Amino acid sequence: MAIAFKKRPGLVIYLTTGDPDLETTRLMAIEAIDAGADVIELGVPFSDPLADGPVIQRASQRAVLRGTRLEDVLRVCREIRAARPQAGLLLFSYLNPVLRMGLEKFAQAARDAGADGVLLTDMIVEEAEEYRRVMRQAGLMPVFLAAPTSPDGRLQAIAEACEGFVYAISRVGITGTQAELAGDAEALVRRLRRFTQLPIALGFGVSTREHVRALGEFADAAVVGSAIVGLIERTPAEQAPRAVGELVQQLCGGAKTA
């Protein structure tokens, strides 16, 4: 269990846990891993996902309405870990559900569930001293977001605070699909390289094989979220794991790796 990108570009797949239901999330994660995903981001559904676009907002709302809690996400994480010991598993949440559980209790539970790391959407490096200490004690890797608007000084602090990889946001804005990769993306990755040896994964607006191939020229991995979550929304639950596996295989360029 570790966060490692075995090919270039690597692939990170985001799932809103509990949409359409917890068992399907588990099956989809396993399919995605078997189809070539290096890391699964298990999204913790939140009532107020202000960094997310309409697709993930809807998924989050459906999962919240079904009563999906952070404890449930941790349970799914443990099950995926048991089934796929080598996969990278990242918990992806807004801060409030984690605070409500309590930072230390959360860190311990995440560690016990076999998570490799944590990304909190609304946690910035300046506020993260205590959070990083608690993560470190539990042996979890904190991943922070880097934005095209972040000046170099911030990028350096972000790169130094990250473990496992750095999550670079390809463009300003919220999550969602788009036709073309933003021109911001390459410049951001180039700026980040000056501050870190860690792999750099690029997300927000990455939805097709063409995007993945194009960003592979300069980044180490692609993060695909809304394209996957949108597919899940359009697909009956019993067919979703297979559909997700096929999309992941396509994103990887066809070759099934497991």
Next chain:
Amino acid sequence: MDSTAGAMGTIAGAAREALGRFGVYGGRYVPETLMAALLELEAAYAEAQADPAFHAELDGLLKDYCGRPTPLYAAKRLSEMLGGARIYLKREDLLHTGAHKINNALGQALLARRMGKQRIIAETGAGQHGVATATVCALFGMECVVYMGEEDMRRQELNVFRMRLLGAEVRGVGAGSATLKDAINEAMRDWVTNVRSSFYILGSALGAHPYPTMVRDFQRVISRESKRQILEQAGRLPDAVIACVGGGSNAIGAFYEYIPEENVALIGVEAGGRGHGLGEHAARFAQQGGGVPGVLQGTYSYVLQDEAGQIAATHSVSAGLDYASVGPEHAMLHDSGRATYTSATDAEALEATKVLSRTEGIIPALESAHAIAEVIKFAPRLGKEKIVMVNVSGRGDKDMGILTREMDLSGDATGTGKVSAR
């Protein structure tokens, strides 16, 4: 205080002032994309604060365009009827656009102009901040987009029309409970997307640093004036200041200059709604009301939430108080005991609207009516030598639609000016 507050408190210790901390509360919890904009805003605001020309222009417009200073009015009939303390009303309802919101909207718009931002985003609950923002955008020739929950658009339809008349684009938000919280989410999404060109005029003392400080500074004029006025009129400071608390901008403005005056009680009034259960009120500080410290929309403060950390639905008859969190400075004043927070129910606010209308000929906004409802309970307990000041944060014109639905006046005796307090 629970363990979460303890955990965050350690962070606060590191660099409290620089991160906009009020005790352990406040801070900056936002997606990284917004950080450059928040830092730019913080620097521009500090520079403007130090510039006498900025203050001269703001003060000039507050006086000549908005109508400041607003009166402090001795409410003799209300005081007589209640039979206790002498009541003074700070008349923010007489301000241009009908509420205190323009104090802040004007200040932030001047800052936006100074920063060269031509596109303005705002959220609004009751519509008063939206109207104030649309107004200053018209004044300065700026593009204006206002996000408003669809539920709030329905109950404050007059203000929707006012914003459109002023040239603003009003975008309805149907997500969640379709109220203020959801409008703020959408405004923040717009800001994240258009961060390089747009300025977000946040309407309450909420959100990530520097907003809570900045909004409070722009609303501070309320207590700066009222302190001078009460000394002139009564020769001494009040025994208590009462204000309604949604996000808390009028209250922090009304309280601020009195915080060092230990003999002045500060009383914030939250929306008690229609019950004590989660989802039926917006009383963040109420015991067992479901409000605990957490993070919503960029700041650490009391947040109404369920045990899983999902933000709770809220209810209030007044759209402006219908919000799950509260400004972080109020959270600090609450914990320290410097201010006390109570609540008034929908029914009490409606009754208070009627009482003030018929004793003083002043129709308060439903938000402000919550403060009136508290003074109706509070003043009779005090002797006639005591002085209580109430901030009338806005006027009730905007509420005629909802009042028509909520109130039955057909059986009331009219023309006598007599009312029953309770």
